[in-house]
Amino acid sequence: MSPPLIEVRGLQKSYNGSMVLNGVSFTIMEGETLGLFGISGSGKTTLGRCMVLLDRPEQGEILYQRRDLLKMNSKEFSRLRPSLQMIFQHPESSLNPRIKVFQSIAEPLQIHQNLSMSELHYEVAKLVEHVGLKAEHLERYPNQLSGGEIQRAILARIISLKPTFIVADEPTSMLDASVQAQILRLMMKLQERIKVAYLFISHDLDVLRAVSDRIAYIDNGSITSIEKNDEKKSWIS
Amino acid sequence: MKMINPSRWQLLWFGRICRIPYQKVLENKIVSICLILLGIVLLLAILAPMIAPYDPNAIDLKNSLHPPSTAYPLGTDHLGRDVLSRLLYGATTSFVIAISVVGLSLVLGLLLGGAAGYYGGWLDETISRLMDLFLSFPGIIFALAIVGALGSGVLNLIIALSLVNWASYARLMRGQVLSTKNNDYISSARVIGASDRRILCRHILPNSLAPVVVLATMDIGHVILAAAALSFLGLGIPPSIPEWGSMLNAGKEFMRTAPYLTIFPGIAITFTVILFSLLGDGFRDILDPNKEETGLAIA
């Protein structure tokens, strides 16, 4: 049994006096999709944000490859940052509306690597191919793309960092049914290709049954159960 | 309708700071006209030394209080100085003051308001209380008090008006930053590892600037008016330096015998203030990201 990629122990967090996370614990294996089902207000979004340290829990541990993220200094953590990524729920506010899609996708590469302009263009072109966008989409602004196209651009942006773990916070709940199917397929294919683990947060149990290896149920800040899911759809390449 | 084609590098340079829809600027007729008129006024101000027919400070008591004529198109004042020349040089003074004040207020406002909004905590508390303090004083009276304390002069006038002004910019900027901060793309930038500096400069600033730009544009007119008011009251600019407000001040004694001494500077001030107001209005419409094509937004 290989060690888990991520181990969460006893996370607690409160907002304005009320407990949002109440002793949450679970593990995620490499390349696994853990579904997280909860209704609004169950704490699922806060949990997702804590996993990538956008929010800090008050108590608990988040072990990534056996090291506690919450106890690292900022230098250590910034080296790990590229591995832990997040996709958000609302496509329309997920990209800076004032810069072109090309620049949004290129940004992670610009931050972490020192590439020349032509190298950057080449890398971005490759990324874009993986997610099913075309060159013309790169020259547009976010408000000129559809919801599905934006999610594809965001996936391109994230996978440039070669993450090992992605928190997907309701990535398809704002999309039309047919587009949702396309994006879910894309996410699963990416998972096959780069062996990334997903924490897939959703309020749609049907979606979770189609994509998850295991499904965790969260209610009022606590995980009530984690079950193995046998209905995961296989995407034959 | 004249077609204006800004040169390519001008577009690239400015366009990099915030995505300015040049298309929309050129299509909005009011803004285009205002920009042209503004350009003319600025040109006149800059070229004043070359086109003014007389030295604005040349005193010629023999020709005092001449009504408008061929020799003196706008007449002369009580010291025989040519009104037209004083008006042209006065334009320079007024613009220098206005742009300095707005520039200083903008810089202070962006820095302090931006820091307060982004970092929050005690920094926000401190700066907000400071803003509250400065905003609680009624504008002109505050400016009067400062000028009274510092003494008159162009620099002191600029300082006084900037101190009165900066808090409005800071408050607006802080509000903008607070709302921009909540967007997912800011969280996204943090998760991919962007530094605070990068997030502020590349993501927060360009998305917060629009209303501040509109405020600055309309404010230039207000500052010209405020400077004129202070000069009218005898504070601010020494009377020898030509400035529209001080011209009004000097001319008020001769309202019955030589009304043109107040009419022409009055028109100049009114015209310029209206121009900037319209421009600010127009910019607000252009920079509003919510103005989508109606049909596509609904479908």
Place this chain on the structure above:
Amino acid sequence: MPLLEVEKLEVCFSTKLGGVKAVNGVSFGIEEGETFGLIGESGSGKSVIGMSILRLLPKNTHMSGSILFQESDLLKMSDRELQDIRGKKISLIPQNPTASLNPLLKNGEQISEIFERQENGNVKPWKAAIDMMESLLIKNPELSAKSYPHQLSGGMKQRLVAGIALSLRPKLVVADEPTKGLDSVSRERTIDFFKHLNEGSERSMLLITHDLDLAYNICDRIAVLYAGEILEMGTAKEILDSPKHPYTRGLVHSLPKNGLVPLEGSSPSLLNLPEGCFFHERCSYQGFECVKVHPDLKVRGGRLARCLRL
């Protein structure tokens, strides 16, 4: 005689980039007491049709065709005539309940103010409001009436908004995407609520939605929209249990519980609609004629559908 009869409706928005044909010759009718669903994804034109019926589109929209309500053409009515109709004979349950409620008015007032504006002396507005809230299964109606919208849950807010829409007993209610963005528990409750609303009611409802479950559960008949046209129309259960048009089939199968089979490609730009069938570029049954001939809506294989391959 149908309560509402839409005849060859066309809606075009003129934009800088050209004319956007949002609705392209749509015809359908709604009988009294019937719940009719307009099913479609973004850009299909379903919301535009709903807005056209309520005449809530911007003034520069170009509309042609007719919308007959109780035999008068809504498209030809003056603003004053429309005032008499909106809210009283045709009303709207809008998409986002939170945004549609006045945060400064008590919940009871949101409904009672409508009664106050009517010249009916017999009706006591506050009591009528509480009665309405009770009939909508809002918990603790007396208490809720005295509190404010922000104190209600999402589901309760939706019922309140429905109450406002139904207070003057309109003959036709347009419900705009009632389940958009809701989690699965709230969606179930909303479906139950709408079932309760329409049970034994003589009121007709036009449901605009992309939620196939909702449509299956509460609609009598539906029309599937794509790129501004109706592709398939018939009873809800028939169409969703055995869809005939390739698009409808693709849509049904793309649901997670039906296999999550994606429909390739994306809907065409309304500025630049393709020749022939609007769906042919994405269709796995595409034939030679489909590229050139634009099919019309007629009965094919027992179903009213717009496809040459049926």
